Amino acid sequence: MEIYLDWNAGAPLRPEARRALDEFLGNGAGNPASVHRSGQRARRAFEQARAQVATLIDAAVRQIVFTSGGTEANNLAIFGAVKARNGRRKIISSMIEHSSILGPLKALEQEGFTVHRVAPDANGRIATDQVVAELDESTALVTLGLANSETGAIQDLAPLAQPVRQAGALLHVDAAQAAGRMSLSATRLGCDLMTVSGHKLGALAGIGALYIRDEHLINPLMCGGPQERGLRPGTPNILGAVTMGAAAQTVGSRLSEEINHMSYLTERLRSRLWASIPGMLLNGPLFARIPNTLNLTFPSARGESLLIALDLEGVRVSMGSACAAGAVEPSHVLLAMGRSRRQAHSSLRLSLGPQLTLEQVERAAAIIVRVWRRVSEAEAPNEEARG
Amino acid sequence: MRRGPTMKPRVVVAMSGGVDSSVAAALLREDGYDVVGVAMRLSADNAHPSAGARRACCSYEDFEDARRVAERMDFPFYVVDMRDDFARTVIDPFVGDYLAGRTPNPCLACNRWIKFDRLRRRAEALGANYIATGHYARIERSAHGRFRLRRALDRQKDQSYFLFTLEQEELARTLFPLGAMTKNEVRAKARTLGLANADKPESQEICFVSENGGSYRDFVSRHADPAKIKPGRIVDTNGAMLGLHDGIHRFTIGQRRGLGVTRPTPLYVREIRPQSAEVVVSEREALGDRGLLASKVSLTDPSRASAHAMAVEVKIRYRHPLIPATLTLMENGTAAVRFATHQPAVTPGQACVFYLGDEVLGGGIIEAPLRE
Numbered sequence A: 001m002e003i004y005l006d007w008n009a010g011a012p013l014r015p016e017a018r019r020a021l022d023e024f025l026g027n028g029a030g031n032p033a034s035v036h037r038s039g040q041r042a043r044r045a046f047e048q049a050r051a052q053v054a055t056l057i058d059a060a061v062r063q064i065v066f067t068s069g070g071t072e073a074n075n076l077a078i079f080g081a082v083k084a085r086n087g088r089r090k091i092i093s094s095m096i097e098h099s100s101i102l103g104p105l106k107a108l109e110q111e112g113f114t115v116h117r118v119a120p121d122a123n124g125r126i127a128t129d130q131v132v133a134e135l136d137e138s139t140a141l142v143t144l145g146l147a148n149s150e151t152g153a154i155q156d157l158a159p160l161a162q163p164v165r166q167a168g169a170l171l172h173v174d175a176a177q178a179a180g181r182m183s184l185s186a187t188r189l190g191c192d193l194m195t196v197s198g199h200k201l202g203a204l205a206g207i208g209a210l211y212i213r214d215e216h217l218i219n220p221l222m223c224g225g226p227q228e229r230g231l232r233p234g235t236p237n238i239l240g241a242v243t244m245g246a247a248a249q250t251v252g253s254r255l256s257e258e259i260n261h262m263s264y265l266t267e268r269l270r271s272r273l274w275a276s277i278p279g280m281l282l283n284g285p286l287f288a289r290i291p292n293t294l295n296l297t298f299p300s301a302r303g304e305s306l307l308i309a310l311d312l313e314g315v316r317v318s319m320g321s322a323c324a325a326g327a328v329e330p331s332h333v334l335l336a337m338g339r340s341r342r343q344a345h346s347s348l349r350l351s352l353g354p355q356l357t358l359e360q361v362e363r364a365a366a367i368i369v370r371v372w373r374r375v376s377e378a379e380a381p382n383e384e385a386r387g
Numbered sequence B: 001m002r003r004g005p006t007m008k009p010r011v012v013v014a015m016s017g018g019v020d021s022s023v024a025a026a027l028l029r030e031d032g033y034d035v036v037g038v039a040m041r042l043s044a045d046n047a048h049p050s051a052g053a054r055r056a057c058c059s060y061e062d063f064e065d066a067r068r069v070a071e072r073m074d075f076p077f078y079v080v081d082m083r084d085d086f087a088r089t090v091i092d093p094f095v096g097d098y099l100a101g102r103t104p105n106p107c108l109a110c111n112r113w114i115k116f117d118r119l120r121r122r123a124e125a126l127g128a129n130y131i132a133t134g135h136y137a138r139i140e141r142s143a144h145g146r147f148r149l150r151r152a153l154d155r156q157k158d159q160s161y162f163l164f165t166l167e168q169e170e171l172a173r174t175l176f177p178l179g180a181m182t183k184n185e186v187r188a189k190a191r192t193l194g195l196a197n198a199d200k201p202e203s204q205e206i207c208f209v210s211e212n213g214g215s216y217r218d219f220v221s222r223h224a225d226p227a228k229i230k231p232g233r234i235v236d237t238n239g240a241m242l243g244l245h246d247g248i249h250r251f252t253i254g255q256r257r258g259l260g261v262t263r264p265t266p267l268y269v270r271e272i273r274p275q276s277a278e279v280v281v282s283e284r285e286a287l288g289d290r291g292l293l294a295s296k297v298s299l300t301d302p303s304r305a306s307a308h309a310m311a312v313e314v315k316i317r318y319r320h321p322l323i324p325a326t327l328t329l330m331e332n333g334t335a336a337v338r339f340a341t342h343q344p345a346v347t348p349g350q351a352c353v354f355y356l357g358d359e360v361l362g363g364g365i366i367e368a369p370l371r372e
Helices: A015-026 A037-056 A070-084 A099-110 A128-134 A158-166 A238-253 A255-276 A303-312 A332-336 A341-345 A358-383 B019-030 B060-073 B083-099 B106-125 B183-192 B216-223
Strands: A064-067 A090-094 A114-118 A139-145 A170-174 A193-197 A208-212 A281-283 A293-297 A347-351 B010-014 B034-041 B077-081 B130-132 B137-141 B147-151 B232-235 B241-245 B268-273 B278-282 B289-299 B310-315 B323-329 B335-343 B351-356 B359-370
Touching: A015 A238, A037 A064, A037 A238, A064 A070, A064 A238, A070 A099, A070 A139, A070 A170, A070 A193, A070 A208, A090 A099, A099 A114, A099 A139, A114 A128, A128 A139, A128 A158, A139 A158, A158 A170, A238 A255, A255 A293, A255 A358, A303 A347, A303 A358, A303 B077, A303 B106, A332 A341, A341 A347, A358 B106, B010 B019, B010 B106, B019 B034, B019 B060, B019 B130, B019 B183, B034 B060, B034 B106, B060 B077, B083 B106, B083 B216, B106 B130, B147 B359, B335 B359
Parallel strands: A090 A114, A090 A139, A139 A170, A170 A193, B010 B034, B010 B130, B034 B077, B232 B278
Antiparallel strands: A064 A208, A193 A208, A281 A293, A293 A347, B137 B147, B232 B241, B268 B278, B289 B335, B289 B359, B310 B323, B310 B351, B323 B335, B351 B359
8 A cells, every 4th residue: 555755746636626627627628818708717717726826825916927837936036037137147045955946057157157055054954144145236046945855944034035135136935845834925034036836735747836026026938928927928727727726725724734734743753763763863953844854864774775665565755866767866955964975875755745644654654664674684784795 | 556465576677678688577577476677777877868878788768668668567667876886896897907907707797796796685675585687597496406507598699608606595586587588589579568679789888888989998098097007018929029009908818900010910919918018919820728727716506516627618708619628626716727629819807607518517707828
């Protein structure tokens, strides 16, 4: 029986999202840009979804632009912001960001931009004063994740809003892993841009949103249509948006309940493993962490072997990121936190979700302990017998 | 779920994306084994679609071929990262051997350390009782419960030469599903199963060398510590200098081309002297050795070792016929092999494998020819 512990990679479709999708499909097709009644019906559903997403992050409806997902939202935020801040050639970020932030930054660096990447502390947290110290009149953008996808570390970004605005730069917050795991308010955070991903909330994959405080802050990346105020032209993914709206509404209506449930399960899993695996390490802060994520270093076992062995037992976990061919690479986040390559190679990310049960988590803990014992026994002699 | 009560044991199949390992995995799956396909990422940048390593082994395309087979045959498939182990146990010794004037066979090291040591231990970690490969060789169990490594029925494809380091413990946990098949039968089976790689061409070159289209000489030059590259003299058997060379790693015993020396009759590399960096060349007539000394000798079943000389047949290169010889096992894992007739190009660094009829008794690494 499958136990899915990889919710930071993607959550299953929520039942409420599926119902909303069925209902929408049952009413026939339609392009929200069309003038006729079918188009009007589609537009109503689409705009309702936008309102639901806006409510989840405490934003106004017109501040939400739908994208194809978190990656596109991050690209639109970063490239769109530097295009609009013409002349400013500096970007501040961190070493522990998601590849959909690191990738655009690398591309801009090759175009001649200066990118400053702040290092995290040993717990994976970013010191905001280090970011503030880097701000100057050449800074176009500060882009940081609110909750880290690999360790779950929550960054305290609210103190950045004022100094960033004073410097004339924009603040982009990637909340892809934070949404649904903590209370979110774009308004109170004071950011200019915020990324939210659909399928991490339990919507379909292929939908995401970018919060834009004021539409004049960024330039579009594509041209050729009036959709999304011209910031994201093209016929929108209305099916995806409908599921994202429903998921956002569900999450919003029971956020504290789900946070309590996930905290309980995650702490139970951590303490079970802690008791049975001597030498296990938690990567990331103990408290300032979203309630569903555990990044653990397992003594004398390769993370790769644990991941595969657990998969064969029906427990789905992850490690770092996968290369194109599907081989796992050690996490750049753990390396930036000062973990050795060996430790990074021995680490797994377990991420939980609101639909898991205590019984599943207890069973997963027992399987992980059993598999760790077998793997560490088989791999312990690895250091002798060299060719 | 996949594991029913009648499910046979779990087996990890090393998959390259080629037709042989694909059919090996498919046959085991059909036979009811709990197959887990594993492709090994062995050298630096071959796992990205842009690597451009089309002809080399274990490129991105090859991994995708293996993955498609796993999807078609419905078993799990993973790519594992073995780059560090491969560099340490295969590439470094390969470069070191060439720099020492020897001609290594990296497939031997890869089988010994990567497939039948590191991968076997990873398979244990995954709860697998067996590992399997697409090698053409057979393992049989004798009446006394001992395991015998035998040549493949398809003599053209027989790869038992590369497997002589396997001992009882490894043989007991290894499956070679193709040992009784011909290559044509394997391709036909692949077609019957609808595997997309049924007609994929065979890999010929050393996988990590050919990936950039270069030669092994260039590979060694690129990967060697420049201080260890030994230029020197090319001499004849009397010690007279015929020319200069820019590194002994560029030569192998019996080599004729690329000597940089012209004579009316062709010259061949007769000996490489790593101490003085001399490459000794001679005409063809002088080539031929009485036997050889081998080191790092291992036996597939040590209980069959004899204190006396044994009449065996040996192979001194992969693509070489069997030669009648006598084998004398000596101390410290060494052995002396005397050929029934003189043999050309006995090459230090290559393996000498001992056969008794169909059976692989064991083998060792050639240290030096015997010339008396």
